[in-house]
Amino acid sequence: MPPPSRTPPRPHVARTAGPPPPREPVGTRHPGGGGQAVRATVKDAGGNTIGSAYTTCDRNDRTAETHTAFCTGLVRITNGAGNASGEISFSAVLPLDDQATVPEAGAFTGVANGGTKAFDGITGETRFLLRSANSYDLNFG
Template sequence: MRRTITVKRSVGFAAAALVVGTVGALSMPALASTTDSYRTAGVPSITLDFTGTNDEGAVANAVGANFGGTGRVKDTHGAVIGTAYDQCDKDSVKPTSTEAFCTGMVKLDDGDQLAFTTTFPIPNTASSYPQSFEGVITGGTRRYEGTSGEAHFVARSAGIYDLNFS
């Protein structure tokens, strides 16, 4: 038996595809507005305290030397509100400072997380503090899902960093 597709059926299929595509497109703004609401969630200013928990001082002072650790995350009043994790690689070693590339994550006690990367100077003398440098927010979870932007660091002393997001 031979079947022939008529123009009427072809148009009907195209119309159905157009309706499905239109419905899908109309539902996208709702998804986008949900994501936008995550991006506007206020990311708190925090302090990362890696004193006594980071092994930077114990590794070779050479390009390619890796170090990392965990630190306490504190709010602006000094209360511990989470844990910070970092993994770093020394990329430049000079007489006055060492530069390292780090990836890090802040895990707050409520389960929310923020991730960042940065290249930062590690002064070889205590008199080089405070020192400012920038990083990139690479993402977040839950309340901070879709978060992106800049991470502003101020190194107050060895292992202590004030961190603001924008």
């Protein structure tokens, strides 16, 4: 019997890696996909820092109508509610605007691939909600 799905505290992820890459014309070719890695600070709903997030994205679809990137990531919570700690792995196809690598979509869904410690057995959706240009709310499970 699989373990019950656990819903961790709803972390607010604030991107901490510098400004977005420069804008490029639609259809610009990127040999090898043009990847990007980001480290972010994870905060709880009250704005307290509770961990870090690490993502790697690779642009994989770019036409005049669509622009997406496949991203994998890890949220490491070190001081969550009730001193919860552990890691959550996720993946998602990130919708981007048609001329930059800056997320445009207000909300999108990915997959929670699993977790460790307090988040052991977590699976299901990873929901992303854009708060500002460099900040998302994440909800797992």
